[in-house]
Amino acid sequence: xxxxxxxxxxxxxxxxxxxxxxxxxxxxxxxxxxxxxxxxxxxxxxxxxxxxxxxxxxxxxxxxxxxxxxxxxxxxxxxxxxxxxxxxxxxxxxxxxxxxxxxxxxxxxxxxxxxxxxxxxxxxxxxxxxxxxxxxxxxxxxxxxxxxxxxxxxxxxxxxxxxxxxxxxxxxxxxxxxxxxxxxxxxxxxxxxxxxxxxxxxxxxxxxxxxxxxxxxxxxxxxxxxxxxxxxxxxxxxxxxxxxxxxxxxxxx
Amino acid sequence: xxxxxxxxxxxxxxxxxxxxxxxxxxxxxxxxxxxxxxxxxxxxxxxxxxxxxxxxxxxxxxxxxxxxxxxxxxxxxxxxxxxxxxxxxxxxxxxxxxxxxxxxxxxxxxxxxxxxxxxxxxxxxxxxxxxxxxxxxxxxxxxxxxxxxxxxxxxxxxxxxxxxxxxxxxxxxxxxxxxxxxxxxxxxxxxxxxxxxxxxxxxxxxxxxxxxxxxxxxxxxxxxxxxxxxxxxxxxxxxxxxxxxxxxxxxxxxxxxxxxxxxxxxxxxxxxxxxxxxxxxxxxxxxxxxxxxxxxxxxxxxxxxxxxxxxxxxxxxxxxxxxxxxxxxxxxxxxxxxxxxxxxxxxxxxxxxxxxxxxxxxxxxxxxxxxxxxxxxxxxxxxxxxxxxxxxxxxxxxxxxxxxxxxxxxxxxxxxxxxxxxxxxxxxxxxxxxxxxxxxxxxxxxxxxxxxxxxxxxxxx
Numbered sequence: 001x002x003x004x005x006x007x008x009x010x011x012x013x014x015x016x017x018x019x020x021x022x023x024x025x026x027x028x029x030x031x032x033x034x035x036x037x038x039x040x041x042x043x044x045x046x047x048x049x050x051x052x053x054x055x056x057x058x059x060x061x062x063x064x065x066x067x068x069x070x071x072x073x074x075x076x077x078x079x080x081x082x083x084x085x086x087x088x089x090x091x092x093x094x095x096x097x098x099x100x101x102x103x104x105x106x107x108x109x110x111x112x113x114x115x116x117x118x119x120x121x122x123x124x125x126x127x128x129x130x131x132x133x134x135x136x137x138x139x140x141x142x143x144x145x146x147x148x149x150x151x152x153x154x155x156x157x158x159x160x161x162x163x164x165x166x167x168x169x170x171x172x173x174x175x176x177x178x179x180x181x182x183x184x185x186x187x188x189x190x191x192x193x194x195x196x197x198x199x200x201x202x203x204x205x206x207x208x209x210x211x212x213x214x215x216x217x218x219x220x221x222x223x224x225x226x227x228x229x230x231x232x233x234x235x236x237x238x239x240x241x242x243x244x245x246x247x248x249x250x251x252x253x
Numbered sequence: 254x255x256x257x258x259x260x261x262x263x264x265x266x267x268x269x270x271x272x273x274x275x276x277x278x279x280x281x282x283x284x285x286x287x288x289x290x291x292x293x294x295x296x297x298x299x300x301x302x303x304x305x306x307x308x309x310x311x312x313x314x315x316x317x318x319x320x321x322x323x324x325x326x327x328x329x330x331x332x333x334x335x336x337x338x339x340x341x342x343x344x345x346x347x348x349x350x351x352x353x354x355x356x357x358x359x360x361x362x363x364x365x366x367x368x369x370x371x372x373x374x375x376x377x378x379x380x381x382x383x384x385x386x387x388x389x390x391x392x393x394x395x396x397x398x399x400x401x402x403x404x405x406x407x408x409x410x411x412x413x414x415x416x417x418x419x420x421x422x423x424x425x426x427x428x429x430x431x432x433x434x435x436x437x438x439x440x441x442x443x444x445x446x447x448x449x450x451x452x453x454x455x456x457x458x459x460x461x462x463x464x465x466x467x468x469x470x471x472x473x474x475x476x477x478x479x480x481x482x483x484x485x486x487x488x489x490x491x492x493x494x495x496x497x498x499x500x501x502x503x504x505x506x507x508x509x510x511x512x513x514x515x516x517x518x519x520x521x522x523x524x525x526x527x528x529x530x531x532x533x534x535x536x537x538x539x540x541x542x543x544x545x546x547x548x549x550x551x552x553x554x555x556x557x558x559x560x561x562x563x564x565x566x567x568x569x570x571x572x573x574x575x576x577x578x579x580x581x582x583x584x585x586x587x588x589x590x591x592x593x594x595x596x597x598x599x600x601x602x603x604x605x606x607x608x609x610x611x612x613x614x615x616x617x618x619x620x621x622x623x624x625x626x627x628x629x630x631x632x633x634x635x636x637x638x639x640x641x642x643x644x645x646x647x648x649x650x651x652x653x654x655x656x657x658x659x660x661x662x663x664x665x666x667x668x669x670x671x672x673x674x675x676x677x678x679x680x681x682x683x684x685x686x687x688x689x690x691x692x693x694x695x696x697x698x699x700x701x702x703x704x705x706x707x708x709x710x711x712x713x714x
Contacts, residue, residue: 117541227526
């Protein structure tokens with residue numbers, strides 16, 4: 001099982017005691033998003049539709065946008081569309097904002113551009129650092145977003161973990177921080193394993209985040225493709241105009 | 254070509270041209286501003302940014318027109334309409350990224366263009382009005398950027414506007430009412446979005462285009478400066494009757510600027526196509542959260558081109574007021590000791606007394622707003638602050654070179670700090686940078702007057 005160490009541990013602990021929100025100093029696990037990995041995007045789309053799209057909408061994205069990640073009309077219609085009737089409809093949800101306010105006290109954010117707002121690393125770490133916390137209303141807490149309103153929606157896959165706090169030791173002696181107190185390390189320990197191994201779960205979350213990153217800007221593939229040609233044309237024009245300028249300026253001394 | 258009788262044998266295009274030219278000063282304008290506008294032949298790298306700023310202005314207007322075709326200035330629709338442009342409108346993503354990157358490019362070009370003026374003294378007599386028109390272009394551009402930044406209606410749009418409009422609330426007596434008048438509401442809201450849209454798409458651009466025309470007309474009246482800071486009109490070639498060191502703007506500088514344009518577009522395209530958010534600097538991450546009046550982001554920072562002035566605002570604490578106080582006292586002692594008429598002395602002393610009184614009456618927040626405004630407005634006074642006998646840095650002494658270097662460092666440091674979450678150390682650094690920033694301008698009459706200068710050459714080099 002992976003140990004999740006935090007850089008600014010003391011700060012994170014202080015923050016987790018505070019009611020509102022999150023540990024700014026929490027170290028995020030970095031990932032390399034790859035929107036060319038079609039298999040990963042499709043797997044992420046599946047996880048997204050099955051787990052996220054019940055409470056969270058992606059109302060700026062139409063279902064048939066998913067054609068761009070190699071899915072067919074029929075695949076989208078049969079496997080991914082639960083609430084919408086037409087493939088050109090946006091990924092909306094049945095829950096109204098008014099209901100959401102009543103049930104969760106807040107409206108779950110639309111996830112269309114969440115990867116652009118939060119960043120892939122944040123999402124990847126967030127979805128992997130839930131732990132059991134009896135003091136939280138949902139019974140769950142999180143290392144990067146303290147006391148999220150959202151319970152750990154993928155807990156059956158990841159399993160249930162609890163927070164362990166240990167003093168860091170070197171040669172049997174506690175390491176002291178700048179404030180003279182022992183430096184503490186946070187570790188998440190598995191209480192009950194889920195249906196996926198840690199490696200499998202990390203992959204599931206990676207695919208999900210990869211999909212969110214693609215969904216945040218579905219035109220990004222086209223953007224880079226066009227960009228290559230534009231740069232190529234401009235390099236040619238830079239040379240042409242350079243020699244044009246030289247030719248005109250021959251007689252200026 | 255405009256004179257001579259039109260005959261049936263002439264090409265129709267030529268006849269059309271002559272028809273127009275008899276009714277509109279077409280060839281006259283062409284000659285005065287292009288083919289017979291004599292510019293110094295020694296323009297270097299820094300002289301590209303004027304024409305590039307003009308290019309970006311056109312780019313912003315054209316892309317802006319297309320954006321307005323799909324953008325909805327409505328608090329409930331604005332955020333989604335921008336994403337609609339990004340996703341559903343054919344080539345909408347390109348138009349939007351050109352516009353958002355163009356905003357930053359505009360400021361980069363204008364800042365470098367202004368820096369060129371600082372290098373070669375382009376603001377000095379007889380080009381003070383060109384500089385002033387340029388200053389007002391800069392002001393309008395800041396207004397344009399500020400109004401435009403609200404339109405995507407993200408968290409940074411909303412809270413950035415909220416913070417800046419609230420600054421007006423710091424003005425004594427009328428502040429609160431003024432802030433409400435600007436917003437059209439007690440908080441930034443749909444009413445604010447609508448009026449900012451109107452200001453962004455028509456009011457400010459009209460002013461901007463008019464000022465640019467005035468800027469160029471004033472420049473062409475006096476003629477362009479050059480890296481040597483000498484007047485090419487002072488030496489007319491007797492054979493041609495034109496400045497000996499001048500060359501016609503067209504075709505020489507049109508082809509040269511065409512090359513500059515291509516290089517610029519190359520760099521610009523790298524950003525537009527491969528890093529349009531520019532790591533969260535050109536498009537801030539937080540702005541991908543829709544505006545939420547109930548959720549204040551933990552860290553509010555304006556876009557990068559405003560951060561130097563924002564830093565000045567944040568650096569103005571009660572401690573900095575002491576520094577201002579000391580500076581004012583030194584100024585008053587100097588005013589007492591200087592030679593000159595008693596009236597001038599009294600005016601200077603009076604100003605000092607008013608400032609000292611202001612330090613006691615107004616709190617640090619108001620002073621912050623004043624200093625922030627001052628850090629922008631002070632550029633307008635440059636032509637009268639510089640007392641050096643020469644224009645160009647090439648012939649100025651070490652004092653001006655050092656001062657300009659420190660000013661650039663302070664400007665960049667302030668800009669960087671304005672994006673960071675402040676802490677005690679960073680605030681201290683920002684305060685030092687603020688003092689350096691203002692010292693560059695306020696001490697300029699003194700250090701440029703005593704600085705050892707070299708004799709500029711007769712002809713451009």
